[in-house]
Amino acid sequence: AQSVTQPDIHITVSEGASLELRCNYSYGATPYLFWYVQSPGQGLQLLLKYFSGDTLVQGIKGFEAEFKRSQSSFNLRKPSVHWSDAAEYFCAVAGFQKLVFGTGTRLLVSP
């Protein structure tokens, strides 16, 4: 069965610093992978997705993620974090007809 692990429950980053959120997945075939962001009191918004092709995927708000098959990882990165990036981030893998979500990583941005 598909599964997603986000090992970090909370991460604190200083504004302007770089960010990397970890995501590991378990899936037998070539995965479809997603990163979503949830701001407080809001629904989930798609940041980016990987289906095939270039393993470095660009998303909205300056985010990118790199698919590494050998490590079963799909880590999310941003070179310079803004205070408005404080939110919860969910990694997901597409299973049969549905998405399997990780438990999320809450990002705190310090001044």
Add this chain to the structure above:
Amino acid sequence: DAGVIQSPRHEVTEMGQEVTLRCKPISGHDYLFWYRQTMMRGLELLIYFNNNVPIDDSGMPEDRFSAKMPNASFSTLKIQPSEPRDSAVYFCASSSGTGETQYFGPGTRLLVL
């Protein structure tokens, strides 16, 4: 497109009352998903539909929960009777196909007293 629409946005009710949550998916999307989010359990898939037909309801917690999709543009999630432990944010999402991006609604924040 207006995106996925959910109503109400907030609901406060007393234990034992019936609660009905509503969802309008994005036009043309064949899949509709209902999720529940709590601090303790995170994001849980309750049920999903394909072409208005329930495909997998294994996530529905118990018989007090039911969901319907009478047509392609409307779905309901009903809790009867409601209990305090049902307090959560309930999200509806839709997508255009298997493995495709799911688009989420803003959620319904339910509080059962």
